[in-house]
Amino acid sequence: MASRGFQVEQHPFGPAVGRLVEQFAALPGIGRKSAERLANHILSCSTPEAMALATAIHEVKKTIRRCSVCFNLTEQELCVLCRDPRRDRTVVCVVEQPKDVSALEAAAAFQGTYHVLGGRIAPLEGVGPEDLTIGPLVQRVKRDHVKELIMATNPTLEGDGTALFISNLLEEQQVEITRLARGIATGSVLEFANKEMLADAMRGRQHF
Amino acid sequence: MASRGFQVEQHPFGPAVGRLVEQFAALPGIGRKSAERLANHILSCSTPEAMALATAIHEVKKTIRRCSVCFNLTEQELCVLCRDPRRDRTVVCVVEQPKDVSALEAAAAFQGTYHVLGGRIAPLEGVGPEDLTIGPLVQRVKRDHVKELIMATNPTLEGDGTALFISNLLEEQQVEITRLARGIATGSVLEFANKEMLADAMRGRQHF
CATH class of the missing domain: 3.40.1360.10 (Dna Topoisomerase Vi A Subunit; Chain: A, domain 2)
Structure with a gap:
């Protein structure tokens, strides 16, 4: 199969899919071909399934901070380990x-x-x-x-x-x-x- | 390095990160270790960068539908190819x-x-x-x-x-x-x- 190198605007499924491929390809260790495959997965799975990933990203960026004792990542004042x-x-x-x-x-x-x-x-x-x-x-x-x-x-x-x-x-x-x-x-x-x-x-x- | 197999609630960074790892691991071709690495990337990159992926997923699921002529995926009534x-x-x-x-x-x-x-x-x-x-x-x-x-x-x-x-x-x-x-x-x-x-x-x- 030829390698996929569509410009965002030229993607055969439209620019929204082009942008999604672009975003996946920006992740570490994900090439263009894997990014295309991941986008196809998002397209073919149910909306709740796809949104679970979007929501998980959103949640992490909203809630995560540093533990006030050990500076590990946590959602609360103290991390899981310092609370234990x-x-x-x-x-x-x-x-x-x-x-x-x-x-x-x-x-x-x-x-x-x-x-x-x-x-x-x-x-x-x-x-x-x-x-x-x-x-x-x-x-x-x-x-x-x-x-x-x-x-x-x-x-x-x-x-x-x-x-x-x-x-x-x-x-x-x-x-x-x-x-x-x-x-x-x-x-x-x-x-x-x-x-x-x-x-x-x-x-x-x-x-x- | 040992393989990472934290339960969602037991993740050392808290359950929100556990859920994110889980979501990445549900993607095709992404194992637990890669999922952990992708979650670390989301944690370390800027909020706008991370949110760009969440938004791209959201956009695709909201806008994508079938071309009324050829049933290819598209954001509009006709797909890019049928419009050309x-x-x-x-x-x-x-x-x-x-x-x-x-x-x-x-x-x-x-x-x-x-x-x-x-x-x-x-x-x-x-x-x-x-x-x-x-x-x-x-x-x-x-x-x-x-x-x-x-x-x-x-x-x-x-x-x-x-x-x-x-x-x-x-x-x-x-x-x-x-x-x-x-x-x-x-x-x-x-x-x-x-x-x-x-x-x-x-x-x-x-x-x-």
């Missing part, structure tokens, strides 16, 4: 973005709470510590008597730098600072691991 | 679905008009000729003095059967009935062609 009485408030996992919270939650290997920085310190992009939620994190460590801070920033130069900056800031506090184990990615093959991964894995080797 | 004065009304290509119109239009190899049947005759599914737009097609052939009807139903048993049914109906009309050439798919390899494709290709062989 079973979560340990004295163990805080520090991540860059809300999507890192959902990645870690999916792994279901952590029972503490989170702190979302909103990015990492990146001088070249003009992102300094004051652009992140580092101030509230320091306050939170003091106020909630946090015992352990687990640094789960991305394993990049900037992510590591941000973790280091925070741990320096908290040097005088009674808080243990750890970071996620790193090394060979579980499920990967040694052959494709790069130098840094292998060096980290060697340095952090554990008893069998 | 350069299109030949005496050559009509008969297809099953509107998406077949956009596939053929993308190939840009046809200057006539279309007729969308709305499906194919499928007795086992209870779809008879009266459920399709065959009646209006017969009227159209007579009224517009159609010279050629190109059958472009799908090359399946039911698609072929539908084409045969229509050509029998129009036996007494002064209309030439043709069908799309079939055989080896252009760009494919002989090795993977099935028996029916090879037999069709052999039967319809052309001078080099």
Whole structure:
């Protein structure tokens, strides 16, 4: 089948469908052909079914905000995790973005709470510590008597730098600072691991 | 990364995001992980950008209807193609679905008009000729003095059967009935062609 590259106004079903294809194609990982297929799905499904997606988008943009404690995304003052009485408030996992919270939650290997920085310190992009939620994190460590801070920033130069900056800031506090184990990615093959991964894995080797 | 399988109410960003992920995952070809990624995109992009998709869905479901001549999808009484004065009304290509119109239009190899049947005759599914737009097609052939009807139903048993049914109906009309050439798919390899494709290709062989 030929690839579909209709101009919005030239779409054989009219410009409204052309605009819909355009909007789908603007989503990450959706090409023109998938966008056309998604638009065909919207055209062929019932109006309530199609409107459920439109409404879900609308609802999310209307209701979503930042948790006042951990800056995770939420619809209420506190996020689902900060509201949960079973979560340990004295163990805080520090991540860059809300999507890192959902990645870690999916792994279901952590029972503490989170702190979302909103990015990492990146001088070249003009992102300094004051652009992140580092101030509230320091306050939170003091106020909630946090015992352990687990640094789960991305394993990049900037992510590591941000973790280091925070741990320096908290040097005088009674808080243990750890970071996620790193090394060979579980499920990967040694052959494709790069130098840094292998060096980290060697340095952090554990008893069998 | 672990696969994400949050219940709607358990999503770490709250139920509104859970519902959005659910809606994206209901689209064809979108798995849970892609749905989560699309929801993250909606969360991180600006409200006007996100609302453009919601609005496009809304607009399409509100405005789209069937062309009164060819039953293609359109926002107006007549579709873009039936309104185009350069299109030949005496050559009509008969297809099953509107998406077949956009596939053929993308190939840009046809200057006539279309007729969308709305499906194919499928007795086992209870779809008879009266459920399709065959009646209006017969009227159209007579009224517009159609010279050629190109059958472009799908090359399946039911698609072929539908084409045969229509050509029998129009036996007494002064209309030439043709069908799309079939055989080896252009760009494919002989090795993977099935028996029916090879037999069709052999039967319809052309001078080099």
